[in-house]
Amino acid sequence: MPTAKQRVAGLYATMPDKPIAGVFDVANITSIVHRRCADLGVNLVFDEQGGTAHTDGKTITLPALHQPITQDQLDLMYGYVIHECGHHLRDEAFKILHSAQPPEHVCALFNILEDDGMERDRANEWRGDCKALSQMNEILIERMATNWGQEKFNDAIAGKEWKCNNPEAVASLCLGQLSRLEWDTQSDHQIKRMLDIMPKNVTDLLTELIDEGWVDKYRGTKTPQDTWDTTIDLVKRLYPGNDKKEYEKMRKAGHKMNKRARNNDKDKIPAEGKAAPTKGEPDKDGKDNEAASADPEAEGKVVHWKDMVLSEHTEWTPRDDNEAGNVGIDWSGIESGGTVGLMPLHMINVIDLGKEPHNYNSSPTCVKRYLPSDVANAQFGNQIRRYLQALGRSRVARHKRHGKLDRSSIVKLLLPPIDGGDYNKKIFYQQEKHTMKDTAIFVLTDWSGSMKGPKMKSAADASQRLVYVMERILKIPVALACFSNSETECDIGYIKPFGTRGLSAEEIALRFAKFRKYTSANNDADSLHWAWHQLRKRTEERKILIVLSDGCPAGSWIGRGYDNLHYVVDAITRDGGIELYGVGIHSDAVKKYYPHYKILNSPDEINATLFNLIKDGDKLRRQR
Numbered sequence: 001m002p003t004a005k006q007r008v009a010g011l012y013a014t015m016p017d018k019p020i021a022g023v024f025d026v027a028n029i030t031s032i033v034h035r036r037c038a039d040l041g042v043n044l045v046f047d048e049q050g051g052t053a054h055t056d057g058k059t060i061t062l063p064a065l066h067q068p069i070t071q072d073q074l075d076l077m078y079g080y081v082i083h084e085c086g087h088h089l090r091d092e093a094f095k096i097l098h099s100a101q102p103p104e105h106v107c108a109l110f111n112i113l114e115d116d117g118m119e120r121d122r123a124n125e126w127r128g129d130c131k132a133l134s135q136m137n138e139i140l141i142e143r144m145a146t147n148w149g150q151e152k153f154n155d156a157i158a159g160k161e162w163k164c165n166n167p168e169a170v171a172s173l174c175l176g177q178l179s180r181l182e183w184d185t186q187s188d189h190q191i192k193r194m195l196d197i198m199p200k201n202v203t204d205l206l207t208e209l210i211d212e213g214w215v216d217k218y219r220g221t222k223t224p225q226d227t228w229d230t231t232i233d234l235v236k237r238l239y240p241g242n243d244k245k246e247y248e249k250m251r252k253a254g255h256k257m258n259k260r261a262r263n264n265d266k267d268k269i270p271a272e273g274k275a276a277p278t279k280g281e282p283d284k285d286g287k288d289n290e291a292a293s294a295d296p297e298a299e300g301k302v303v304h305w306k307d308m309v310l311s312e313h314t315e316w317t318p319r320d321d322n323e324a325g326n327v328g329i330d331w332s333g334i335e336s337g338g339t340v341g342l343m344p345l346h347m348i349n350v351i352d353l354g355k356e357p358h359n360y361n362s363s364p365t366c367v368k369r370y371l372p373s374d375v376a377n378a379q380f381g382n383q384i385r386r387y388l389q390a391l392g393r394s395r396v397a398r399h400k401r402h403g404k405l406d407r408s409s410i411v412k413l414l415l416p417p418i419d420g421g422d423y424n425k426k427i428f429y430q431q432e433k434h435t436m437k438d439t440a441i442f443v444l445t446d447w448s449g450s451m452k453g454p455k456m457k458s459a460a461d462a463s464q465r466l467v468y469v470m471e472r473i474l475k476i477p478v479a480l481a482c483f484s485n486s487e488t489e490c491d492i493g494y495i496k497p498f499g500t501r502g503l504s505a506e507e508i509a510l511r512f513a514k515f516r517k518y519t520s521a522n523n524d525a526d527s528l529h530w531a532w533h534q535l536r537k538r539t540e541e542r543k544i545l546i547v548l549s550d551g552c553p554a555g556s557w558i559g560r561g562y563d564n565l566h567y568v569v570d571a572i573t574r575d576g577g578i579e580l581y582g583v584g585i586h587s588d589a590v591k592k593y594y595p596h597y598k599i600l601n602s603p604d605e606i607n608a609t610l611f612n613l614i615k616d617g618d619k620l621r622r623q624r
Contacts, residue, residue, distance in 0.1 A: 341558020
């Protein structure tokens with residue numbers, strides 16, 4: 001009997017064309033697998049006998065991997081753990097099965113529909129999970145199609161018609177794969193190949209089910225209760241000769257469990273008008289409540305930057321209105337020096353938010369979150385007016401070697417040499433130029449997942465105030481854009497191009513809200529590179545680029561995001577034609593990337609922070 005390692009060695013001997021995964025990739029993915037299971041409190045077991053991944057509601061079992069590992073096997077393991085952990089995030093499915101006790105064929109169909117609904121949830125929430133699940137599906141479908149193709153070929157040689165013994169299950173499985181094409185853009189070629197070689201009895205049944213709208217019914221499920229209802233409807237359609245009353249009893253049994261679960265959850269929620277006790281306060285039993293806390297970590301958690309890089313995204317605790325709590329990041333021990341790879345500018349996905357259709361984020365309630373107050377705008381405008389007036393009164397610098405002749409200093413020519421005659425030569429004055437005239441400003445705002453909540457509100461507010469003051473008070477051209485990377489490696493939401501003037505605060509807030517559907521990670525380097533090139537096209541003498549962000553890049557096209565950002569910032573600084581400033585939104589991480597920066601810790605500091613940014617920028621400009 002060969003050992004597991006011998007079986008794996010034999011497998012690789014038959015697949016010489018499969019690339020071997022790098023050692024560091026294996027270590028990274030293995031770390032993610034362990035951490036994801038640990039975060040959910042789920043046991044993790046590696047099965048030496050191989051097979052596929054599965055979970056029983058308490059333990060996730062993955063096929064054991066031994067070196068060398070192909071990249072396909074590594075991608076499968078990563079997709080497996082995201083898939084199985086996804087089931088634990090929708091644990092009502094386990095309770096439905098426990099309550100309904102369905103027969104094997106119903107259980108199998110429920111698993112197929114729940115797989116589709118659960119993967120859709122993960123793919124829509126996290127771009128990294130979407131990519132990993134797409135890769136997993138593509139590999140699995142390719143293997144399935146290959147196996148079916150070999151069976152069809154062998155049966156054809158024997159002169160037999162290839163038929164499937166269980167066309168109902170295979171057709172249901174194919175419906176799930178067709179449903180996944182709504183978000184899975186990698187598997188379409190392999191799905192077409194699979195459909196082309198399917199046996200005729202499956203093809204005929206699948207065609208009928210598609211015509212009846214079952215793909216849309218799959219996609220219409222949102223919760224495990226929905227997939228359970230759709231499963232019962234599909235079972236009745238596929239097995240019309242069975243007792244339909246028994247299926248309806250199963251449906252009710254599943255929903256009875258859900259009612260009990262919801263009632264149990266209600267018992268955990270404080271009564272209306274009665275606040276939950278905070279940490280350190282006694283509850284009704286006289287015990288300290290350790291669950292709630294006034295500490296910032298009660299809204300989210302602090303993670304190390306390595307966890308951010310390894311896991312592609314950081315989970316955090318949701319708060320009210322689907323807004324996420326703050327995420328604190330520990331940047332200690334970070335190093336640079338890795339491979340730099342900037343995205344070609346023509347590949348960057350630039351979205352004109354003025355033409356972008358409304359979506360579920362652009363409701364009046366959502367838009368209201370990103371509106372600055374009229375009072376705050378007026379106060380900031382008055383600060384800038386007073387500052388510019390002060391500059392106007394003190395813009396003459398005397399005792400210069402060159403410039404216009406200062407009549408009050410001509411007497412120096414009659415005095416004995418002072419400082420070797422250097423003092424006697426300083427008989428000119430210079431009139432300093434108004435530093436905010438002939439200026440163009442580009443405001444670039446981070447709109448990634450870690451910004452959700454108070455950070456996003458502060459960033460939108462600060463961006464609006466900058467646009468208001470620059471355009472309305474100073475009469476200078478200003479552009480505004482936000483960035484994330486949900487659809488591509490770099491998505492830019494163009495809120496206000498330079499040529500667009502007079503946008504109302506409500507319209508700018510609406511465009512911020514529309515871009516929420518693109519919220520994912522943040523590719524700062526490629527976004528900054530794009531904004532830099534947009535600003536370089538301007539003919540103004542002075543060009544300013546202001547970046548509002550809460551931390552380190554969590555996305556990149558090639559290489560590591562923070563190395564790429566250092567590279568772009570250094571390039572802009574060396575070029576010298578554009579002034580670059582970073583504004584840390586409730587975070588001081590910007591100081592690691594931008595030579596000139598300010599920190600914005602709360603909404604009350606927006607005016608002061610932006611005013612000091614402009615004032616210090618003027619000082620730096622005059623010193624050059």
